Each structure stands twice: as C-alpha cells, then as structure tokens.
Amino acid sequence: MIFKHKEHIASRPSDLIGGTPLIDLGRILKEKDVDTSSGVRLLGKLESLGPCSSVKDRLGLSMINAAEKEGKIKPGESVLVEPTSGNTGIALAFLARERGYKCILTMPETMSVERRMMLLALGAEVVLTPKETAVKGAIAKAQEIIDGLDGKGIMLDQFSNPANARIHRETTGPEIWRDTAGKIDILVSGVGTGGTVTGISQFIKGSKEFNMKAHKQIKTIAVEPKEQMLITEAKGGEKEGPQGPHRIQGMGAGIIPKVLDLNIIDEVIAIHSDEAEEMSTSLWMMGLPTGVSAGANVAAAAKVAAREDSKGKTIVCIIPSFGERYFTHPMFSKVKKEAEEMKKQALPEPFDNTKYGFATARG
Secondary structure, X not given: OOXXXXXXXXOOHHHHOOOOOXXXXXXXXXXXXXXXXXXXXXXXXXXXXXXXXXXXXXXXXXXXXXXXXXXXXXXXXXXXXXXXXXXXXXXXXXXXXXXXXXXXXXXXXXXXXXXXXXXXXXXXXXXXXOHHHHHHHHHHHHHHHHXXXXXXXXXXXXXXXXXXXXXXXXXXXXXXXXXXXXXXXXXXXXXXXXXXXXXXXXXXXXXXXXXXXXXXOOEEEEEEEOOOOHHHHHOOOOOOOOOOOOOOOOXXXXXXXXXXXXXXXXXXXXXXXXXXXXXXXXXXXXXXXXXXXXXXXXXXXXXHHOOHHHOOOEEEEEEOEEXXXXXXXXXHHHHHHHHHOOOOOOOOOOOOHHHHOOOOXXX
C-alpha cells in the first residue's frame, strides 16, 4: 500500500508557536482527595511545550508581528527594549534572533539565573533592577534606556499592548474550545500581564468590543499571589495576611495591567507561594516539570474542583512554563544541594579504583 503524506515542516522557530496540548490532571485531584466520580475534570493547557517553553512565546510573536505590520519596527535598525520577569523576555530574545533585532531586557534582580542565562545565550542584553521596585523599576529602567537610543528603541509594552490579549482570542481560546469539544465550564489562569485570561475568556464568552459571538458562558477565575492581592482588592475583595514580596515568578507584578479586563473575571483566588511550590512539586512527581506559577494555577483549580457546584464540570487551567527554568528558585534548594554534594561510587571488579581517585582497588 502506498501512503501519500503532506510535508509538515516548520521553516523557522516562530512557526512552532501555539497548538499546545491539554493534559488530564485527574491524578492531582485524587491526591487532593477530590471525588472525581462526580464527573469533575481538571485539564492543563501545556503552554510549557512552546518552542521557548512558555505561554509568552505567543505574546512575543503577537507583539512583534503587530509592530512590524504597523511599521513601528524594522529589522536591523530597531532595538527592542522590554521590562520582563523573564519569560516574555525569552520569547522576545529568540524572536529577535529570528527576525534580526537587537534586544535589551530589564528585569528585577530576583528573577532566576536560568532565565538570565537563557537571555544571554540568545544574544540579548540583560539589565537587572532592584528587587524592592519589582516590575515598576524594570519599566522605569527600560524607558531610560529607550530615551538614550535616539529614536531607535521601542518598548512593545506587554502590560498595555492590545496584541497581548488578541493572540489568546485568536489562538489559545479557539484551541481550548476545539480540544475540549466545547465542554469547558471553568477557566483558571494566573495573572501576569492579564492577556491570557482576558483573551481566552473573550473568545469563549464573546466580546462586544471585538464583535465576537459568545460560544459559552464559562466562569473565569484569576489567580494571584496571596502575598500581593491587588486584583482581589480591585474586584472589591479584602487582602488577607501580610502583603509584599512573593515567590511566584510570572504573576503578581505589583500593578493592575491595562491589558487585564477586570469585568470579565468572575472570581479571584489568591494562592500563597508555599502552596504554589507544594503543588509544583506534585506536578513534577507525576512526571510533569512545571514552574511555580503552574503550581499556583493548579492549586487554585483543585480548590475549585472540590466544590459541590463543580460536579460534572470541566476545568481548564494554564500551565504557563517549563520547570527546568526554575532550578535556582528557592523551592529547589534541597534538590540543588543534593545534586552538588553527590559523590562518585567505586566500580566493581575488574576495575582498579585506585586509578579513579579511590584509596584502594575496591574503593
């Protein structure tokens, strides 16, 4: 039998962005003693499987494509300058390599060494800012750099750029709708810039502003760090416990982003950094390496799944990034210490272990 196949080959890295799969996280629900016999399902949208391993790949592509189309940037001339907590910067750095732009990224000093290494390895320039000022400081520094570039620098501004939510209206939302066969009932997503939760919800719920018909009236749940409950407060809720720095990289930027549509959010769940780290570890233990923000999202989604009114419903939560990017994060300190302190073991006969630094032939 002769099979006819159509070639499916990406011509450049950005062609691999999108089309990420869903994974059933029922194992996590069982670990949390959620009764899945009620028909409740928890699915994770694996944005960690993008070409540069995060949901921000879509954002970087959308902003650069829009800026090129509008004539705001030109390869070989324009300099992309962007404040970032890491993943948007990585997306912009790899796209800058692909398209021919110089890229300068400002980020708080608390961001992981892995992220800095990724940016440097992709040829970007990295400028660190004080942790005390969080993203606000990175934004201010980026603007200072642009002011010194004689008109060649441009900040794509992920926090207010309309291309942010647009890419999720046009791609992420439709993918989730297709892959759940329209059975999604609840969306759970962390808020960094707000583009993911906003764009997906606009597609599924519909949006008069963008002339989009409603597919279904789902419930949209935003997730933020419990140590920084700005969205909760903005939605009329009250902050709980001490407020300040947190360890959930990628969300809780210390601002209410312009991209975020507060009206489309039905509920906000605040997750403490400790809880996010614990859930991230659980995801690793099921063979799914994720970052701490994924831990926060899944922890929130598991709480929702345990509710009486979630019986028979399908919950989709976002898995924003791959876990290998977080090895210098505090949650991996024990693993890092164990890896660094590992010792070689002696070999059995016929090897003479004195040749390999051991005191005797048998070690």
